[in-house]
Amino acid sequence: MPMSAEEIRRRILAALPDAEVELTDLAGDDDHWSARVTSSAFAGLPRVRQHRLVYDALGGEMGGRLHALQLTTIPRTRA
């Protein structure tokens, strides 16, 4: 069973509570997602580490139950 948008959002928010998560269903099949995640947790981190935070939040399901996630991470800087 693929991972639903709700589950993706819930897992990301559990790990990054201040995150803003925008999900787009790329193929209309509930299985190929694009995510734009904005969080202060990314501030100052190299991109690889920003993406790892999100992959870790998804609990090892990347490439498995969640097979396609196009990811964009945006550090939120404090005003």
Place this chain on the structure above:
Amino acid sequence: MTDPVHARIAEIISAHDVVLFMKGTPLFPQCGFSSRAVQILEHLDVPFHAVDVLQDQEIRQGIKTFSDWPTIPQLYVKGEFVGGSDIMMEMFEAGELQELFAGKGLQPQS
């Protein structure tokens, strides 16, 4: 004790300046993400060594633990992990990928 598959991967990334672990080949990518990674490298005209993980199940699994990165494609430059296709695209759009190649002396002669 060194994992023999990790040792093979280490050998590949030390033997080539730019390595793309991908699904399929540059001519016939088998996945949209791999295709995008190839397009970026070809657009930058950077020579690269492609490893088709679909032809090698050991590497397909081993590269994930080697890099601590769950997905394919994966780009290595001078032995260092750069990222997957999303990071390549973000870096390309920001001009950072071009800087990285230029900084490592890998930019093609114009």
